[in-house]
Amino acid sequence: MSATDASAVPTGPVSGTPLLELRDVHAGYGPFRSLFGISIVVQPNAVVALLGANGSGKTTVVRVASGLIKPTQGHVLFEGTDITGKRPYKLAQLGIVHAPEGRSVFASLTVEENLVLTFREVFGRRGLKPKLEQAYELFPRMGERRRQLAGTLSGGEQRMLSLARVLVRGPKLLITDELSLGLAPVIIDEVYETLGTIRDSGCALMIVEQHVHQALTLADDVVVLAKGQVVLSGTKEELGDISDRLLPAVHGEL
């Protein structure tokens, strides 16, 4: 959808190949369809904000992208290869990481076990230890609580833990769904700072947000959904002043 961002340096294997591409994707839950032919492109190292009212299909898009649901029609491409219908763990191994809405840590495991679960699979037994230390360096709070059950952490700390998992793992694409949901304003800012760090480490982001302003602090490209279709897309610059076209689109007044 979006033109290649001028500031983004393509780092994919083939220059100019988008990192993630959704081509005419239809999807839904059982008899209820929520996406009707969506096409979205995420360039390497770009930040795409996915906006839209409730029920516009944002969450379905990210679930299709991370393999949680299979599209009934259309294709999903990652670095140019077709990944339509692949299982989520395969995509995670390819480098697509999805931080789902709401609680996204294993409450009955300790903080360290939460990290180990991810790192073991990616870095193997050998690589485990240095990566754990790296995580604790980045998030000293997690280091202090490494033996604590993740379920006893506060909401903000849980988000931090899931971000720690993501950050150290170094994915190619991070998809976040409603990260700010249910968090106090202070913590939201903290979470978004971390997202900035992740972006700077060379990872592309796809951010789903209710709060337009919050999302726009990071985004390069913007895609607006309504009723399961893309109604507006472009770079932040192309769209100009947000109250002009963007907000009406998000609120369904286009």
Add this chain to the structure above:
Amino acid sequence: MALNDWVQYFIEGFPVGCVYALVAIGLVLTYKTSGVFNLAFGAQAFLSAAVMYELKQRGWPTWLCFVVSVFIVAPLFGLLLDRALFRYMRNSSWVVKLVSSLGLFVALPEIIKALLTGVKPQFGPPSIASLIGMKDLAGSDGVFQIGDYVVSADRMTIVVVTLLSVVLLGVLFRYTALGLQMRAIVESFRMVELAGVDSERVSMAAWMLSSFLAGLAGVLIAPDLGSIDSIPFTLLLVAAVAAAAFGRLTSIPFALLGAAILGVGQRAIIGLSYEYKWPQNIQTGVRPALPFVALFLLLIFLPAFKGRRDVTDPLSGVDPPPPAMAHEYKDRSLAKTSRIAFYVFIAAFLLLVMFAMSDVWVFRFTDAFTLAIAFLSITVFTGLGGQVSLGQAAFAGIGGYTTANLAAENHWPVLLALALGVVFAVIVGALLAVPGLRLGGIFLTLATLAFALMAQNIVFTNASVAGGPEGLDVPRPSFLNGSGFLGPDQRYFLFVFLCFAVVGFLVIFVRGGTTGRYFAALRGSETAAASIGINGTRQRILLFALSAGIAGLAGGLFAMNSSRIDFQTQEYQALFGAAWVVLVVSLGSRTVDGAVNAAISFVLFQWLLSDYFGMEASIALIGFGFGAITYARHPEGIVEFRTRVSILAQRKAKLLKARAAELAVHGPLPRGYLPTRNVTLPAIAGPLVLLLAVIVRRIAGSGEGAPVPLIVICLAPSVLFALVYIVMTNRRLVAMGGFTWSWSVLAAGGVLGVAAGWFLTAVNVRTPDFGSPEVAIDAPVWVGIIVGLICGFAIAAFFMVPVSAEAVARQRDFRTHPVTWRAGRGPTLWIVLGTFFSYWASKGWVPPFLWPLYLLGLVAAIVFVQWIGEVQGGVNELVMGEVDVAPGVPLAEDALPEELPELAELAPAGGGD
């Protein structure tokens, strides 16, 4: 002395406890990793023990038997369960998982008995004590001497193996990646996937491991049980559940402790009962019942189970919502038609039973409708209440024994006795509800199972309850006796049918009324229901009481049906009650017609299999057990599913017709559009004429059966029509962009069919039952070739034509394919069955009487015609454009009539099309 006794109890009881612990650990393992509370676990233990026994009988060395049965068969079976069954249930609710495992619980022992051990228990199972060197370690007389006490080598083996396994499992969970993944998958397999771990691999490993534990437990305990028989193994499960409950279904050490207490406790009861000279029935009843009692008490009193809900998957929103009830898709005219059809059907059925059926059949239908009442109690408990009870048979028993005692012993009028039986069942149900209130989901189910087993083993075995070995005689209501317009059996049938009709309407009324709405609210969200002022406690007690009362009524009627009951009466046994749940839930627990279908098919199948075809009656249980497994795909029940499919097809046809009418005004209709009726009617006409002719011949007195010319004259036009239809349709599909190579497939089907027909009728083969080689089907070769040609061609078409239609739909960007290859499965199955019957018949089997065969033939014809209808519906949609009848978008004029819409759903399913 007392201390010495306790040491003795410990030494003898602890090994048994160890086996309980092994099963408990395996149970917890699969429960935690896949959410399936595997009720078939005891049956899996039975499988390994049976395999070991059979191999040993064939003279294999013990170590090989052990390795094959425990290290190969058991894990492979776990793999099979995961791959073939439970993998597809991960997103399903606990009810779905529970019912599927309940199906296995019912079917698996029967399968093992049919394939391996035979119906009778086998004695002298082999022991593995010598394998691990226990025999050598033990003293010269094969026992261990510990101080003054003696432990047999077998028991020592159990203890050593268990402790070793527990340590290894602890290490696995604590220190390995797999263990960590297993613990994580408990919370959400989707989140595990997002972390980059293949969750299917993990759950597969968990299933194999737990199945291995079951197998190990089975082989270990077999020498101690002394025989290979399904029931003790199956009930091993209950003891294991009790032990697992002691560990709150999470802690392995506590499960081990609980298991040890149970094992020792059971042994102690024997000792104490001798020492203190307890009454006989406590001696014999309590010891085997101890696990049930313990489980019941643990569930009721351990705070951990209070209002416990399964951990919710944060990603559960990915699951599609359940479908709406079938009758909600009906439009006004359809509802009206099916209501009229329903009354006509009932009237015809009653007349048939009254005047046309022999007494045996009247009796069978009486039985079926009594069973249907019992099933309605499950409709209430599961369909309305959303809970699963395995204790309905116990309530039936309470009703039955109360009725019998009052009527037979105290000479009360039997109807009054029946009423009191119902009242008593209601009271017990309400009393059980009070402790049951604290439990939800699977735990309530387990408590009801424990309750039923307790009632069966402690209460019903009492001579003062069930009248001892000679049982109790139960009279029928006196006003039904004596001579009159109808025979007494017919009048009794009417009485039972009336009872059923009353209960059926009550269930419908309750579902549509306030109580039903409150139940629906509580099913949806208990906290929200409380927040608007619904008293959950009261509703729960009501649910228990209502369903117990209905079951009690059925129990009383059972007693009257068979006129004599004793403590072994099948209908009051807990395991039989478990089979009921499987039946009702897999056929449809939300509707009355689901219960009726379940009851009638149960009675008919038992009769068909055992009396007509001379097989084991328990084979029926295998069928129904597997039926429960289909529940995973259609949690609303098969009847409900079929009804919905047929209603949706009718609505689609209607919309297409309306579209066609619109188009017809402007010009010619697109080629290929034909109202479905135009192709189904000619196809079904032949079989209907044949059936009519047979009935006329019977009434005219020219004997049963139909001469070959009549069959050919009636069926040939229909078959010819169907063949022409297939060719025409395939041509049209190819023209629309379907697969051109479909012609080759059809031709190949025909050629293969000819070959098969020739082979079956011309080549001498060695058939299983007959020594000398001879042809399989005794018919002229040319008949075999022609029939084979038709059948082979048809089977190829059954699958190929829908596949071709699917391809066209895909090209035209249809979101849902109007017809898929699945449509071909039904008719193909019937052709295979027909071949099998022909083989059987040509081997000299003569059915006792013919009309069941005609019935089967008619069903087969309906299945074939359904296929034609489905395909034509698909073709219509292809040429007219996609039709959307998604739920929630009712057409404006489709609103249901206000008055009694529920009556419509009583109409027999599948009667449409």
Add this chain to the structure above:
Amino acid sequence: MAVVDPTVAASQPAPATALLDARGITKRFAGITALHTVDLYVEPGEFVGLIGPNGAGKTTFFNCLLGILRPEEGTVMFAGRDVTGLPVYQRARMGFGRTFQRLELFSGMSVRDHFIVADRAHRDEGRLWKDLLNRSKPTKDERTRADAMLDLLRLGDEADKPAEMLSLGRGRLVELGRALMTRPTLLLLDEPSSGLDVRETAAFSARLAKVQQEHEFAVLLVEHDVDMVQSLVSRLYVLDFGTLIASGPTEDVFNDAAVRKAYLGSTE
């Protein structure tokens, strides 16, 4: 309990006219004190807010008020009666209405049926014998009331859809309507804006304000959305680590330094 500011006391004594008066509520979980002697009152017809960072104990307090949790210490008085030991459904019949942060709809039930069930449950209508005689179809009165509520919340188009098919925003309105059908004198709202976008939140607030004016019930609102709280609430409590750190008129509380530090952080 530190009194931060003379105008913004952490707690004030409840007036005698208070509809809800929770005093000294303390709740511990396995040794951790989730709530520490929290006092809160709501007067009839008043719009009161309760805010605080995550894990401050808002939901725990909510559950103590409703009877889902039993506090270790403290009493909850409602309309002059001590309701501390009463079960949830009895409080509901006395006039507590509530909504949920995570939607708790009756799946499979249509929106209209939600309202009818709530209406009946509130009146404690419905006996089994009536069902058995098939005399418990919705009456004309009940339908009228349900339709009125559907109109009020503009849910007419969704009336016959099953609840699980609704969007989150609509679902929240259904929950509100369901609570209102029980004619509450006190409505407890648990983060109604959670998961709603700015526009939906505004629409929800507007509808809520309108209904509240018409029916004059009291509201206790737990919420993160500062705009929503400011536009609706006349008096505010702030909870942090299980203790009240401030209470008083909304304006004053938002200007309070401690509140800004604990809750609002860098915003504004």
